[in-house]
Each structure stands twice: as C-alpha cells, then as structure tokens.
Amino acid sequence: MVDFGGWEMPVQYSGIGDEHMAVRTRAGLFDVSHMGQIEIAGHDALAAVQRMTTNDVARLAEGQIQYSALTTPAGTFIDDVLVYRWAEFHYLLVVNAGNIRKAAQWISAQATESGGDVAVVNASARYALLALQGPAAGSILSEICTVDLESLKYYRFAPGEVAGARAMVSRTGYTGEDGFEIFLQPAQATRVWDAILLAGAEAGIAPCGLGARDTLRLEAGMRLYGNEMDETVSVLEAGLDWIVGWDKATFVGQEALQAQRARGIERGLVAFEMTDRAIARHGYPVLRGDVPCGVVTSGTQTPFLQKAIGFAMVPAELRAPGQELIIDVRGRRAAARVVAEPFYKRARPARPAAGPTRSE
Amino acid sequence: MYPTDLQYTRDHEWLREDNGEALVGITDFAQAQLGDVVFVELPAVGRVLARGDVFGTIESVKAVSELFSPIAGEVVAINGALANQPESINKTPHETWMIRLRPAAGTAEGLLDAEAYEALLK
Numbered sequence: 462m463v464d465f466g467g468w469e470m471p472v473q474y475s476g477i478g479d480e481h482m483a484v485r486t487r488a489g490l491f492d493v494s495h496m497g498q499i500e501i502a503g504h505d506a507l508a509a510v511q512r513m514t515t516n517d518v519a520r521l522a523e524g525q526i527q528y529s530a531l532t533t534p535a536g537t538f539i540d541d542v543l544v545y546r547w548a549e550f551h552y553l554l555v556v557n558a559g560n561i562r563k564a565a566q567w568i569s570a571q572a573t574e575s576g577g578d579v580a581v582v583n584a585s586a587r588y589a590l591l592a593l594q595g596p597a598a599g600s601i602l603s604e605i606c607t608v609d610l611e612s613l614k615y616y617r618f619a620p621g622e623v624a625g626a627r628a629m630v631s632r633t634g635y636t637g638e639d640g641f642e643i644f645l646q647p648a649q650a651t652r653v654w655d656a657i658l659l660a661g662a663e664a665g666i667a668p669c670g671l672g673a674r675d676t677l678r679l680e681a682g683m684r685l686y687g688n689e690m691d692e693t694v695s696v697l698e699a700g701l702d703w704i705v706g707w708d709k710a711t712f713v714g715q716e717a718l719q720a721q722r723a724r725g726i727e728r729g730l731v732a733f734e735m736t737d738r739a740i741a742r743h744g745y746p747v748l749r750g751d752v753p754c755g756v757v758t759s760g761t762q763t764p765f766l767q768k769a770i771g772f773a774m775v776p777a778e779l780r781a782p783g784q785e786l787i788i789d790v791r792g793r794r795a796a797a798r799v800v801a802e803p804f805y806k807r808a809r810p811a812r813p814a815a816g817p818t819r820s821e
Numbered sequence: 822m823y824p825t826d827l828q829y830t831r832d833h834e835w836l837r838e839d840n841g842e843a844l845v846g847i848t849d850f851a852q853a854q855l856g857d858v859v860f861v862e863l864p865a866v867g868r869v870l871a872r873g874d875v876f877g878t879i880e881s882v883k884a885v886s887e888l889f890s891p892i893a894g895e896v897v898a899i900n901g902a903l904a905n906q907p908e909s910i911n912k913t914p915h916e917t918w919m920i921r922l923r924p925a926a927g928t929a930e931g932l933l934d935a936e937a938y939e940a941l942l943k
Contacts, residue, residue, distance in 0.1 A: 477883060
C-alpha cells in the first residue's frame with residue numbers, strides 16, 4: 462500500500478504485469494474513489510463552466526462527457542478534468558485527487574467571477590468511484606446493472622442501479638480499453654466491488670492497483686497530471702490542442718493559448734520508444750550533446766507491447782516522428798526514437814471515437 | 822522456505838558455493854518486492870569487485886534497484902540468458918544466478934544462513 466494524495470492505495474494485487482494483461486485481454490476492476498467530484502449548478506452554470514474550462518461545453522448534450530482542462534491565465538494546467546453535463550443547469554467536474562482542494566477553490570473563485578445564479582459544491586466525499594475496464598467489461602456489468610449498456614455510447618453516462626445500489630454509470634476510463642466508471646454512494650462501494658468481482662470471475666476479472674493503472678494509461682498515450690501536465694506546462698505544449706474550444710466566447714487562459722498557437726510552441730510533449738535496451742523513467746534528462754535539453758515525464762516497460770516507452774518534454778525541433786533522442790539513463794547514454802501516438806490502440810473500438818485522454 | 826545451501830546478505834542477495842567459485846543472485850523476498858523484472862544489467866567478465874560493490878542494476882516495471890556483491894572477487898561469468906528471460910528471476914529466484922565470482926581469499930564473512938535471513942525478514 463502507498464499513500465497517494467492522502468489515500469492509502471494498493472500499487473498492485475496479483476502483479477502489475479498480470480493486472481495489465483487482464484485489462485487488455487479480459488477485465489480489471491480499479492477503486493478510483495480518490496478522484497474528486499465538484500458539482501456546479503444554477504441557471505448561469507453553463508457560463509461559469511465555459512469560463513473555467515478550455516473545451517467548449519456548449520457542444521455537450523445532457524448525459525455527455527468531455528475531456529477538458531482548468532488553466533491559469535498563462536494557459537497552463539491547474540488540472541485536467543472530465544466535464545459531465547448532468548442537466549441544463551447542472552454539471553459535474555471530475556478532478557485529480559491531488560488537486561481537489563486547489564481545483565475546488567479555483568472553481569469557486571471563477572464561479573463568483575462569472576456571476577449570476579451559480580453554486581459550487583465540492584462533493585468528493587459523497588462519491589466512491591469504481592472503474593471496470595477491458596473487453597469483457599460490458600458483458601460483466603450488464604449482468605448486474607439496470608443501465609442499458611448497449612445504447613450507452615463512449616463518453617456518455619446514465620443513472621441506474623449496479624448490484625442493487627444507486628449508481629451513475631459512465632462509459633469512460635483511463636486504460637485505452639472499453640470500460641465503465643461507476644459512481645456510488647461510499648457506503649455501497651465495498652458491496653458493489655465484491656459483486657463486480659463475482660460477476661466477472663468466470664471471465665477472469667482481476668482487481669487492479671495504481672501500478673497497472675499507470676502502465677495502462679501510458680501505453681494508451683494518456684497524460685498524467687504531475688508528470689506530463691502541471692502549472693508550468695501549457696495545453697498546447699502537452700499536445701492537447703483538441704481540448705481547446707478556440708471558437709467559444711472566452712475562458713481563462715484563452716488569450717495566452719491563442720498567442721502561443723500563433724507563434725508556435727518552443728517545446729512540446731513527444732511519445733518515444735527506446736531503441737537501446739534501457740528504461741527511461743520520470744525525471745531522466747534528454748540530452749543534446751552532453752547538455753540536458755528536455756526531460757522524460759513518464760517511462761516504463763509496458764507489459765502488453767513489451768517495449769520501453771514514455772513521454773518526454775523536448776524542444777520543438779526534436780518532435781518529429783522518427784527523430785532520435787538521447788536520454789541520460791543513470792549516467793549512460795541510451796537512444797530512443799520519437800513515435801506517433803498512441804502507443805497502443807485497441808483493435809476494435811467498442812464505440813467509434815478518438816480516445817480522449819485523461820489523467821489520474 | 823529459504824534454501825539452506827545458500828548464504829544471504831542484508832541487501833537480499835544470495836550466494837551459492839560451486840566448485841570453489843560462487844554464484845550470486847537475488848532472494849525470493851527481493852524479487853517479490855521488485856515485481857515483474859524486465860531488465861538486468863550485469864558487469865563485464867573480468868571485473869574485480871570488493872564486497873558491497875554495485876555489480877549491476879535490476880529493473881522491474883515499477884522500480885530500478887542496484888545489485889551488491891556479497892563478497893570480494895573477480896567476475897568470471899555472467900548469466901547471458903537473463904537478457905532474454907529476465908522473468909526467470911521472478912519464477913525461480915534461488916535457481917537463477919546472475920554472476921559467477923572467483924572469490925578473493927577469506928572473504929565470505931558476515932553472510933547470513935537461511936535461518937538468520939528469514940529472521941531478518943520478520
């Protein structure tokens with residue numbers, strides 16, 4: 462068990478490799494109750510959420526979800542978030558565990574600034590969150606769930622019951638597989654956890670920890686707050702141009718991002734594969750000559766692809782696919798190659814959509 | 822559960838005497854802590870090690886860790902099979918050797934027997 466943003470969480474159950482492969486080939490169940498939930502409601506909630514997030518919330522239908530970001534006036538990440546449009550006047554933002562307090566304060570301040578009829582509630586303690594992920598997730602959940610999962614499209618959510626407990630089921634995840642995230646009352650979470658494991662036993666479901674969550678998201682090319690994103694990294698530098706609603710009226714960070722888009726970024730995130738036999742890990746320098754010019758933000762050997770892969774923040778001129786990178790692996794120079802994202806894409810997506818990324 | 826024909830260090834390496842030479846690996850406890858091993862970096866044959874010297878590194882999916890020589894000696898062979906099958910360290914830790922040492926005279930001191938090593942883990 463490790464401390465993770467104040468939560469005591471397992472790194473692994475049966476082993477990172479086992480759990481990773483279970484999610485890629487069968488199903489895995491994660492307890493991600495550490496994630497935060499902030500609700501925004503009122504007749505002027507839409508204007509407030511538009512102001513505080515980069516993506517265009519007006520494009521969201523009720524029951525739909527959007528990957529987005531809260532940014533500083535400089536266009537750098539306060540957090541990356543999922544925006545749920547519950548109803549016309551009611552939104553739910555899912556934020557990272559380590560950022561709950563910061564995000565809640567910032568969201569409240571922005572709501573006040575936006576004005577009108579809008580209330581912000583940090584509802585994080587009211588929700589437990591389980592993530593059921595993998596190709597068998599749908600068939601397992603449908604056995605114990607009243608939501609019609611067949612018609613629940615990717616990045617949509619619906620209320621219902623799971624194992625007799627009131628729940629909100631969301632077709633989202635952080636693994637690159639089809640899957641669901643299930644919002645529950647905390648008192649029900651243990652029972653529903655057990656019920657899902659029981660329903661999935663025959664399909665070979667595995668309980669999964671933080672270790673596999675990290676290798677899975679990295680293999681799927683998803684960014685992690687604190688590694689690829691923080692208050693020094695802009696949305697464009699993180700390669701997330703597609704979560705910016707360029708045409709919407711205004712949001713915090715818009716001017717800075719527009720200016721950065723016009724002049725071009727000086728550095729940016731790249732996906733790489735090691736060509737030498739080594740694993741480049743978080744914090745290892747990327748070298749030009751003998752001088753650091755960038756840094757590895759995440760890196761591991763992934764159990765499914767069986768390759769050493771990672772993300773690095775490098776000067777813009779080193780971002781082209783095929784570009785060789787030299788990484789300082791504990792004093793040794795090891796070669797890597799810039800590759801196109803994502804590293805892994807599931808063969809037959811359950812729903813046609815570009816895989817939005819999202820962080821822990 | 823720890824084999825009595827091995828000697829152990831507090832850094833979780835084991836040593837097996839073999840015809841006047843010594844094989845070195847890591848213990849079951851060490852492999853369990855590391856999890857899935859994906860790389861082992863071993864020294865050049867001929868390298869002379871003092872007791873406690875770092876002779877290589879071992880990487881799992883979740884961490885990288887150094888390997889320490891249990892005794893002083895010269896590396897006379899390395900287990901080349903580990904390049905392609907590092908997972909054998911997880912599967913059979915006490916049979917999977919990493920380096921073969923020709924011990925310097927009178928150096929095998931301060932090693933633990935199986936009972937003392939198991940006591941250390943408690």
